[in-house]
Amino acid sequence: MRVLVTGGAGFIGSHLVDRFLQEGFQVRVLDSLLRKVHPHGRPAYLPAGIEFIHGDVTDRETLRKALQGVDVVSHQAAYQDYMPEFSHFLQVNAVSTALIYELIVQYQLPVKKVIVASSQAVYGEGQYACPQDGFILPQPRSQQQLAWGDWEVSCPQCGRKATPVPLQEEHNNPYNQYAVSKLAGEKAALGLGWLHGIPTVALRYSITQGVRQSLYNHYSGICRIFFSRAMQRRPLIIYEDGRQTRDFVHVQDVVDANMLVLEKDAANFHTFNVGSGNPTTVIDYANAVLRKLPSAAGVQITGEYRRGDNRHSVSSIHKLTQLGWRARRDLSTIMDDFLAWIESIGGVPEQIADADAHMRNAGVVLSVS
Ligand SMILES: NC(=O)c1ccc[n+]([C@@H]2O[C@H](COP(=O)([O-])OP(=O)(O)OC[C@H]3O[C@@H](n4cnc5c(N)ncnc54)[C@H](O)[C@@H]3O)[C@@H](O)[C@H]2O)c1
Numbered sequence: 001m002r003v004l005v006t007g008g009a010g011f012i013g014s015h016l017v018d019r020f021l022q023e024g025f026q027v028r029v030l031d032s033l034l035r036k037v038h039p040h041g042r043p044a045y046l047p048a049g050i051e052f053i054h055g056d057v058t059d060r061e062t063l064r065k066a067l068q069g070v071d072v073v074s075h076q077a078a079y080q081d082y083m084p085e086f087s088h089f090l091q092v093n094a095v096s097t098a099l100i101y102e103l104i105v106q107y108q109l110p111v112k113k114v115i116v117a118s119s120q121a122v123y124g125e126g127q128y129a130c131p132q133d134g135f136i137l138p139q140p141r142s143q144q145q146l147a148w149g150d151w152e153v154s155c156p157q158c159g160r161k162a163t164p165v166p167l168q169e170e171h172n173n174p175y176n177q178y179a180v181s182k183l184a185g186e187k188a189a190l191g192l193g194w195l196h197g198i199p200t201v202a203l204r205y206s207i208t209q210g211v212r213q214s215l216y217n218h219y220s221g222i223c224r225i226f227f228s229r230a231m232q233r234r235p236l237i238i239y240e241d242g243r244q245t246r247d248f249v250h251v252q253d254v255v256d257a258n259m260l261v262l263e264k265d266a267a268n269f270h271t272f273n274v275g276s277g278n279p280t281t282v283i284d285y286a287n288a289v290l291r292k293l294p295s296a297a298g299v300q301i302t303g304e305y306r307r308g309d310n311r312h313s314v315s316s317i318h319k320l321t322q323l324g325w326r327a328r329r330d331l332s333t334i335m336d337d338f339l340a341w342i343e344s345i346g347g348v349p350e351q352i353a354d355a356d357a358h359m360r361n362a363g364v365v366l367s368v369s
Contacts (some may be wrong), residue, residue, distance in 0.1 A: 002026040007077030011213040030066040032127040057096040064072035073114040085195040092180035101192035118186040121179035130155035166316035199268040201261040206275030210251035211341040228348035230296035242283030247314040250329035275315035
């Protein structure tokens with residue numbers, strides 16, 4: 001069996017590459033080695049025994065060649081950032097997914113399964129219960145609300161504060177264009193897969209963490225930002241009040257989920273969340289980092305917020321658990337693995353720009369008035 005892993009030089013893709021090799025697959029990687037993810041070119045962790053195509057997943061001829069003789073497609077390549085390149089998210093993430101199917105259909109390629117990486121981001125501000133009006137899919141909090149430092153989500157009908165509920169696969173409510181592009185990719189994949197009889201699964205990953213996550217991409221979040229500041233003995237900056245919740249999943253649990261849905265026909269034409277199922281507040285996360293690095297400078301709640309942040313994002317993992325998967329590594333393991341890796345590479349590289357300063361300059365970080 002031959003597998004094509006798009007984005008196989010990246011964080012999640014490279015762990016999938018390792019697992020596919022262990023499982024006896026011939027592995028082909030298509031990756032553009034995006035500079036903001038790989039400023040030093042092809043990463044050393046990519047094994048020698050793979051076929052590597054350096055190219056863009058939106059380039060028709062490159063993708064056509066990459067799909068030749070492939071049994072399984074694992075589509076991980078994506079453009080991710082906080083920056084306002086609205087059209088580029090759709091251009092890369094949605095177009096590449098549709099192109100995979102276009103080429104499979106046009107050249108009648110005998111692909112047996114396609115697994116696409118989607119994201120918890122498709123839920124937008126998520127799913128809430130209002131004590132009066134029941135289930136709601138709210139809009140993002142308004143700039144006016146955030147400028148007042150009023151953080152929790154209110155029911156749009158009655159104005160009462162609403163309670164977050166675990167994110168269920170049947171709903172989506174994206175607002176930012178990365179999220180829209182991931183939903184478009186997912187819909188293209190599941191719809192085209194169904195119409196053309198190409199078994200397809202979409203996996204909506206929660207915040208995935210672990211060894212090899214890009215240290216350079218500003219998007220790649222809390223773990224890298226908090227640990228690098230803690231190691232530099234700088235305070236961990238907390239936006240809002242720190243009580244916003246997230247869910248964090250270990251990259252090896254994500255790999256396990258991919259392998260499970262590959263093997264199970266019952267997964268075909270379905271979307272699954274892949275997360276921990278456990279809410280962690282940002283302040284609890286920061287305190288966990290400080291327990292790992294007690295000499296750090298503590299936390300700082302700056303009275304600021306980020307435009308476009310969701311208040312609560314915790315996925316239900318019931319559907320994937322029913323298929324036989326569970327998250328086997330907890331947050332402490334995620335942090336231990338990340339820290340051991342950072343220490344093994346000699347610490348966070350000096351030249352890494354401060355994500356906070358970068359977002360501040362870009363107007364993403366705003367102050368409560
Ligand atoms: N890491 C997370 O927390 C997370 C959460 C939800 C969803 N996802 C999704 O998982 C997938 C993998 O994410 P990751 O964290 O490993 O990201 P990553 O940035 O580490 O890896 C993505 C890889 O895709 C490559 N790439 C980007 N644009 C490309 C293009 N046009 N053509 C070819 N290659 C291209 C990059 O060079 C990189 O190697 C993505 O689809 C992402 O949207 C990730």
